[in-house]
Amino acid sequence: MSKPTLALVGATGAVGTVMIDIMNGRKEWPWGEVRLIASPRSAGKKITVRGEELTVIALAPEVFDGVDVAMFDVPDEVSAQWAPIAAERGAVAVDNSGAFRMDADVPLVVPEVNSDKIADRPRGIIANPNCTTLSMMAAIGALHREFQLQELVVASYQAASGAGQDGIDRLQAEYAAVAGKDLGGKAGDVREALAAAGLSQEGSPFPAPLALNVIPWAGSLKEDGWASEELKVRNESRKILGIEDLKVSATCVRVPVVTTHSLAVHARFAEPVTVEQARAIFSAQPSVVLVDDPEKGQFPTPADVVGGDPTYVGRIRQALDFPNTLDFFVCGDNLRKGAALNTYEIAEQLAKR
Amino acid sequence: MSKPTLALVGATGAVGTVMIDIMNGRKEWPWGEVRLIASPRSAGKKITVRGEELTVIALAPEVFDGVDVAMFDVPDEVSAQWAPIAAERGAVAVDNSGAFRMDADVPLVVPEVNSDKIADRPRGIIANPNCTTLSMMAAIGALHREFQLQELVVASYQAASGAGQDGIDRLQAEYAAVAGKDLGGKAGDVREALAAAGLSQEGSPFPAPLALNVIPWAGSLKEDGWASEELKVRNESRKILGIEDLKVSATCVRVPVVTTHSLAVHARFAEPVTVEQARAIFSAQPSVVLVDDPEKGQFPTPADVVGGDPTYVGRIRQALDFPNTLDFFVCGDNLRKGAALNTYEIAEQLAKR
Numbered sequence: 243m244s245k246p247t248l249a250l251v252g253a254t255g256a257v258g259t260v261m262i263d264i265m266n267g268r269k270e271w272p273w274g275e276v277r278l279i280a281s282p283r284s285a286g287k288k289i290t291v292r293g294e295e296l297t298v299i300a301l302a303p304e305v306f307d308g309v310d311v312a313m314f315d316v317p318d319e320v321s322a323q324w325a326p327i328a329a330e331r332g333a334v335a336v337d338n339s340g341a342f343r344m345d346a347d348v349p350l351v352v353p354e355v356n357s358d359k360i361a362d363r364p365r366g367i368i369a370n371p372n373c374t375t376l377s378m379m380a381a382i383g384a385l386h387r388e389f390q391l392q393e394l395v396v397a398s399y400q401a402a403s404g405a406g407q408d409g410i411d412r413l414q415a416e417y418a419a420v421a422g423k424d425l426g427g428k429a430g431d432v433r434e435a436l437a438a439a440g441l442s443q444e445g446s447p448f449p450a451p452l453a454l455n456v457i458p459w460a461g462s463l464k465e466d467g468w469a470s471e472e473l474k475v476r477n478e479s480r481k482i483l484g485i486e487d488l489k490v491s492a493t494c495v496r497v498p499v500v501t502t503h504s505l506a507v508h509a510r511f512a513e514p515v516t517v518e519q520a521r522a523i524f525s526a527q528p529s530v531v532l533v534d535d536p537e538k539g540q541f542p543t544p545a546d547v548v549g550g551d552p553t554y555v556g557r558i559r560q561a562l563d564f565p566n567t568l569d570f571f572v573c574g575d576n577l578r579k580g581a582a583l584n585t586y587e588i589a590e591q592l593a594k595r
Numbered sequence: 596m597s598k599p600t601l602a603l604v605g606a607t608g609a610v611g612t613v614m615i616d617i618m619n620g621r622k623e624w625p626w627g628e629v630r631l632i633a634s635p636r637s638a639g640k641k642i643t644v645r646g647e648e649l650t651v652i653a654l655a656p657e658v659f660d661g662v663d664v665a666m667f668d669v670p671d672e673v674s675a676q677w678a679p680i681a682a683e684r685g686a687v688a689v690d691n692s693g694a695f696r697m698d699a700d701v702p703l704v705v706p707e708v709n710s711d712k713i714a715d716r717p718r719g720i721i722a723n724p725n726c727t728t729l730s731m732m733a734a735i736g737a738l739h740r741e742f743q744l745q746e747l748v749v750a751s752y753q754a755a756s757g758a759g760q761d762g763i764d765r766l767q768a769e770y771a772a773v774a775g776k777d778l779g780g781k782a783g784d785v786r787e788a789l790a791a792a793g794l795s796q797e798g799s800p801f802p803a804p805l806a807l808n809v810i811p812w813a814g815s816l817k818e819d820g821w822a823s824e825e826l827k828v829r830n831e832s833r834k835i836l837g838i839e840d841l842k843v844s845a846t847c848v849r850v851p852v853v854t855t856h857s858l859a860v861h862a863r864f865a866e867p868v869t870v871e872q873a874r875a876i877f878s879a880q881p882s883v884v885l886v887d888d889p890e891k892g893q894f895p896t897p898a899d900v901v902g903g904d905p906t907y908v909g910r911i912r913q914a915l916d917f918p919n920t921l922d923f924f925v926c927g928d929n930l931r932k933g934a935a936l937n938t939y940e941i942a943e944q945l946a947k948r
Contacts, residue, residue: 393916393917395748395861397750397846397859399752399809399848399850414775414777414778417770417773417774417775417806417807418774418775420770420774421770421771421773421774421775422767422770422771422774424767425767425853431898431901432898433898433899449892450892450894450896450898450899451896451898453770454770454851454852454853454897454898455852455896455897455898456752456850456852456857456896456897457894457896458857458859458894458895458896458909458910458924459889459892459894459910463889463890466870466912466913467870467887467889467910467911467912468912468915469889476915476916487916488916489916489917490915490916491861491914491915491916491917491920491922493750493859493861493910493922493924495752495857495859495924497752497809497850497851498807498850498851499807499808499809500778500807504809504811504848506750506811506846506848506859508748508844508846508861517819517820534820536812536816536820536822537816539802539803539812541803541810541811541812542811543803543804543808543809543810543811544807544808544809545784545785545786545803545804545807545808546786546803548784556811557811557812557820557846558820559819559820559821560819561844562821562829562843562844563746563829563840563841563842563843563844564746564842564844567844569844569846571811571846571848
């Protein structure tokens with residue numbers, strides 16, 4: 243049998259670039275032909291994949307002919323239009339956008355949690371979860387298997403790159419504008435420093451300054467004051483874990499970090515759970531790394547986690563006043579496990595079937 | 596009757612400096628003599644208070660003779676030694692350290708929540724709460740009066756100045772070291788940039804890099820993996836609100852912000868509560884400012900709140916899956932309401948009695 247053909251749509255974007263890095267780093271390589279696809283503007287660009295220089299081709303229906311798996315790292319509206327076209331032409335579309343995640347006939351997959359759902363894809367589309375949900379799901383899923391999750395209260399510390407390359411560029415420009423200035427003493431100082439550097443608020447992908455600041459807002463406004471990102475955490479967690487009535491409250495906050503999302507997690511289970519049990523479960527899970535010895539300065543931080551594949555967990559504590567409840571802190575690279583890596587892991591499982 | 600005498604111990608520190616700013620800004624001024632007190636090293640320094648140049652005097656037992664109220668903005672061990680001496684000499688000591696907060700015979704006061712406790716001070720000492728607890732307490736207390744708080748799950752976004760002037764200086768040095776560098780792509784980059792700028796980890800008041808990072812640790816290690824700061828939020832909230840069995844889980848995280856602590860709050864009450872009711876209560880509370888219109892970019896952020904006296908609240912949502920529960924985001928200047936302002940407000944109430 244010939245090796246399957248893999249396509250990457252959005253090969254030149256922020257997540258696509260990380261995807262190529264991941265493809266270049268894999269030890270096992272089940273694929274035959276690789277096609278890099280992007281908008282017509284990026285077509286013709288040369289990118290080296292596993293030693294072979296490939297030319298980026300422009301998105302068109304016929305580029306999916308003969309493709310077995312097509313990974314999409316593009317905006318929602320591009321996926322909404324093109325993933326069904328890829329599926330019609332015979333590919334399985336693995337989509338990292340928000341276009342299909344909550345559709346009942348599209349599985350939402352984190353391989354270490356619910357890989358059994360991969361086979362059930364009536365529309366030929368598999369969705370990759372939102373980066374904030376994904377950054378904690380490997381850890382949460384491992385605990386849920388043993389103790390049955392019932393409630394989640396989470397607060398996020400989300401990186402600028404969750405808003406793509408624009409987010410990264412903006413944060414770095416803001417850092418440059420405020421560095422060396424004696425800021426923080428009075429209201430308006432940060433906004434003034436940004437304005438003085440020519441960085442208008444209107445030109446930002448964020449709704450407030452991000453340097454020397456945190457912004458309690460991610461996504462768009464949904465009903466009753468909830469942000470879309472917060473509802474994604476709730477609804478996607480329910481779907482991935484298969485818990486229809488999981489109780490979730492999430493507050494999503496952007497922080498001045500380039501890459502790696504962190505979450506403070508308060509998780510209540512049906513069964514009693516101890517810190518020692520949680521540690522044993524995390525240690526046994528290949529995609530989770532336990533970093534939990536605060537006296538020695540050992541806890542996960544974004545600066546140490548960025549660029550890594552696993553989910554890092556630390557600060558595990560038994561809640562003092564809530565039964566069967568753990569509090570912990572989790573970090574995951576939002577461009578890798580939070581986006582490109584999980585998408586690739588789904589594609590890899592398809593190649594092995 | 597002659598006007599009371601006010602002393603400020605720790606007049607030259609980070610919080611003491613903000614205290615003098617607050618004293619200079621008050622419209623009402625009930626005090627007669629003002630004494631500025633500091634370590635012998637700072638004695639002799641001149642500081643202008645309300646138009647009068649005062650000379651800082653060295654801490655000694657006799658400096659408290661004739662003092663009515665002595666405010667302490669000094670480290671725990673200095674307060675532990677000197678607040679009782681001030682009380683013995685006839686002053687009421689209002690102490691902003693952690694030395695006495697949990698002592699049963701020392702009231703822990705937030706004037707808009709429990710000013711009735713000010714009169715009950717058998718040891719002549721009144722304690723000011725920890726800055727993280729204080730940053731949310733005006734808002735939480737107002738809701739508790741109406742709906743009876745039962746559970747709190749909070750995650751903090753704490754500013755560098757919570758670690759004093761050393762914390763401010765370190766964060767600004769780290770911002771200067773990383774600005775203009777293309778960081779965030781790989782593990783080690785931030786640490787390398789700091790090392791290249793001569794900023795060793797050992798020389799930091801924080802246990803990890805803070806620029807382009809968040810650190811899930813504040814304070815010292817207590818039993819079962821809890822950080823002292825997290826236990827303070829729990830135990831001080833219980834004492835201030837007078838709820839012995841209040842259920843609390845807190846995760847305290849340092850963020851690269853100079854000043855102003857923020858908290859994501861998940862609060863469950865005994866009584867049903869709506870967003871509209873919460874808004875009405877916050878709007879009616881003089882020390883709380885409601886900033887909550889996310890579609891127009893209106894939510895509290897540290898950059899906009901710093902330098903202000905009130906507690907700013909926004910992102911108020913009814914929890915979708917938890918009864919009688921609100922989620923919201925709160926910001927408070929940790930040097931003002933979180934420290935100096937609350938201490939001064941207690942002193943002011945004493946002057947009026």
